[in-house]
Amino acid sequence: xxxxxxxxxxxxxxxxxxxxxxxxxxxxxxxxxxxxxxxxxxxxxxxxxxxxxxxxxxxxxxxxxxxxxxxxxxxxxxxxxxxxxxxxxxxxxxxxxxxxxxxxxxxxxxxxxxxxxxxxxxxxxxxxxxxxxxxxxxxxxxxxxxxxxxxxxxxxxxxxxxxxxxxxxxxxxxxxxxxxxxxxxxxxxxxxxxxxxxxxxxxxxxxxxxxxxxxxxxxxxxxxxxxxxxxxxxxx
Amino acid sequence: xxxxxxxxxxxxxxxxxxxxxxxxxxxxxxxxxxxxxxxxxxxxxxxxxxxxxxxxxxxxxxxxxxxxxxxxxxxxxxxxxxxxxxxxxxxxxxxxxxxxxxxxxxxxxxxxxxxxxxxxxxxxxxxxxxxxxxxxxxxxxxxxxxxxxxxxxxxxxxxxxxxxxxxxxxxxxxxxxxxxxxxxxxxxxxxxxxxxxxxxxxxxxxxxxxxxxxxxxxxxxxxxxxxxxxxxxxxxxxxxxxxxxxxxxxxxxxxxxxxxxxxxxxxxxxxxxxxxxxxxxxxxxxxxxxxxxxxxxxxxxxxxxxxxxxxxxxxxxxxxxxxxxxxxxxxxxxxxxxxxxxxxxxxxxxxxxxxxxxxxxxxxxxxxxxxxxxxx
Numbered sequence: 124x125x126x127x128x129x130x131x132x133x134x135x136x137x138x139x140x141x142x143x144x145x146x147x148x149x150x151x152x153x154x155x156x157x158x159x160x161x162x163x164x165x166x167x168x169x170x171x172x173x174x175x176x177x178x179x180x181x182x183x184x185x186x187x188x189x190x191x192x193x194x195x196x197x198x199x200x201x202x203x204x205x206x207x208x209x210x211x212x213x214x215x216x217x218x219x220x221x222x223x224x225x226x227x228x229x230x231x232x233x234x235x236x237x238x239x240x241x242x243x244x245x246x247x248x249x250x251x252x253x254x255x256x257x258x259x260x261x262x263x264x265x266x267x268x269x270x271x272x273x274x275x276x277x278x279x280x281x282x283x284x285x286x287x288x289x290x291x292x293x294x295x296x297x298x299x300x301x302x303x304x305x306x307x308x309x310x311x312x313x314x315x316x317x318x319x320x321x322x323x324x325x326x327x328x329x330x331x332x333x334x335x336x337x338x339x340x341x342x343x344x345x346x347x348x349x350x351x352x353x354x355x356x357x358x359x
Numbered sequence: 360x361x362x363x364x365x366x367x368x369x370x371x372x373x374x375x376x377x378x379x380x381x382x383x384x385x386x387x388x389x390x391x392x393x394x395x396x397x398x399x400x401x402x403x404x405x406x407x408x409x410x411x412x413x414x415x416x417x418x419x420x421x422x423x424x425x426x427x428x429x430x431x432x433x434x435x436x437x438x439x440x441x442x443x444x445x446x447x448x449x450x451x452x453x454x455x456x457x458x459x460x461x462x463x464x465x466x467x468x469x470x471x472x473x474x475x476x477x478x479x480x481x482x483x484x485x486x487x488x489x490x491x492x493x494x495x496x497x498x499x500x501x502x503x504x505x506x507x508x509x510x511x512x513x514x515x516x517x518x519x520x521x522x523x524x525x526x527x528x529x530x531x532x533x534x535x536x537x538x539x540x541x542x543x544x545x546x547x548x549x550x551x552x553x554x555x556x557x558x559x560x561x562x563x564x565x566x567x568x569x570x571x572x573x574x575x576x577x578x579x580x581x582x583x584x585x586x587x588x589x590x591x592x593x594x595x596x597x598x599x600x601x602x603x604x605x606x607x608x609x610x611x612x613x614x615x616x617x618x619x620x621x622x623x624x625x626x627x628x629x630x631x632x633x634x635x636x637x638x639x640x641x642x643x644x645x646x647x648x649x650x651x652x653x654x655x656x657x658x659x660x661x662x663x664x665x666x667x668x669x670x671x672x673x674x675x676x677x678x679x680x681x682x683x684x685x686x687x688x689x690x691x692x693x694x695x696x697x698x699x700x701x702x703x704x705x706x707x708x709x710x711x712x713x714x715x716x717x718x719x720x721x722x723x724x725x726x727x728x729x730x731x732x733x734x735x
Contacts, residue, residue, distance in 0.1 A: 179651060200655060207653025218648040220363065222370030227361045232652045234360040263370075279652075
């Protein structure tokens with residue numbers, strides 16, 4: 124079954140008197156438990172696709188279906204609850220809270236899920252250990268490297284045990300080594316947690332780690348191919 | 360739950376400091392303004408509040424003590440006939456033309472003629488027994504210490520009121536009046552200074568009641584009936600309040616000060632809300648992140664209001680301490696200033712109100728915390 128479905132999505136933005144068509148009748152299906160990479164030049168509409176499929180943005184036309192639910196049918200409040208319970212985000216700019224240490228960053232959304240403080244902290248610590256930051260738990264963002272910050276963001280997404288993880292250019296602010304660690308981690312999440320990971324990036328290093336690569340240009344999908352990672356998975 | 364609002368405030372206190380200082384200055388301005396308003400206008404009632412006695416009797420319709428007119432001399436007997444009246448004391452009141460040292464020119468003064476007995480009610484709280492006794496010296500007068508420079512004289516100095524020579528035999532504290540210099544004399548001296556009438560003209564009688572008597576009931580009993588009563592009876596508090604309200608709302612100066620207080624409030628509200636909204640706008644990407652993670656607007660609103668509440672509380676604490684210091688400094692320099700607990704509570708509520716309303720206004724900027732912006 125497909126975890127994410129886009130049907131004939133249209134989206135345009137108006138800046139002043141200029142109207143830009145970002146998505147032009149785009150349709151895709153993303154399988155559950157895979158790392159799907161959407162690549163393409165900047166401005167091709169891949170971030171907009173991610174925003175629509177994650178319920179952050181509504182399309183002008185077409186349908187976005189996540190986990191079997193038509194997102195257009197959900198009220199703003201239901202969308203918030205949907206995101207809270209089912210999705211995790213990893214942003215290009217990390218978007219961590221300067222005042223909180225690593226454990227608190229990860230525990231914060233868990234509190235809004237209704238978890239008690241000690242349970243939230245326990246799960247936050249476990250998630251941080253999983254991304255290899257056991258020794259960094261008490262540090263604030265200002266004391267961490269870019270790669271470490273992004274791994275905290277991944278732990279924050281992971282701790283909720285979401286079925287969907289959305290990553291927007293997760294490696295573009297990182298050097299090669301840290302980028303490698305981040306993409307490995309995302310890949311592992313798809314494998315070990317059975318989560319559907321939709322990643323948009325123009326970073327060619329990611330291609331080798333994806334199960335499937337969609338190439339986008341001018342608001343349409345140009346190519347759709349399975350990679351070696353997928354074959355490895357099916358063989359294992 | 361991680362206390363995001365408080366942690367952010369503590370960690371990024373520099374960003375919130377301007378808001379807290381804006382709140383502090385709003386609070387300081389409001390409190391000092393209120394202290395001055397009450398200080399100035401309560402000095403209009405200083406004759407009443409610094410005296411003993413439960414009831415005041417004066418010319419019907421008198422709005423403020425310096426507007427007193429003579430009342431009939433037989434009033435005293437009528438008052439004494441009531442079984443609950445323990446004592447009646449006359450208070451004569453006249454305008455005087457003060458001539459001191461030649462280089463000072465003339466000065467309008469209010470002359471209060473009072474009883475000089477040690478247990479007299481008038482000015483009981485400001486004139487100690489020995490000071491009051493000095494008024495028995497013929498033509499002896501007492502003035503407020505803060506008025507001495509204005510009069511150009513010191514204790515022992517001589518001047519002329521309404522053509523009669525007087526001598527300053529002492530100084531008191533808290534006798535300062537609104538509008539003019541308050542000169543206290545004995546009833547006998549006052550009578551000599553009143554060149555128009557030649558007899559004692561009493562403007563007020565102050566009434567002491569027997570223990571256990573209810574001032575309101577006695578007041579109703581003493582108040583003459585009919586459409587043109589010859590005198591009017593007020594309780595001490597009611598007459599003092601009447602004088603304060605008259606000066607505050609019936610005079611140009613009073614309305615000016617009240618208007619100024621409103622302007623101070625408006626300016627404080629605008630500055631506080633603008634700085635607070637700026638501080639919240641600085642966290643917009645963090646709020647957008649929270650919203651993307653599925654935290655609803657109602658929870659975001661709670662975070663912002665908590666921040667506004669903390670900023671308000673810290674600012675208020677700073678403002679309160681500063682206001683207390685300013686008021687103490689003012690009192691030290693004989694500037695009339697009065698800070699009542701009720702004033703502090705009202706100003707604090709007002710300032711916290713400003714902070715919270717500003718927080719609510721800042722919540723509106725959250726609507727722009729479009730999480731999709733984080734992905735562009």
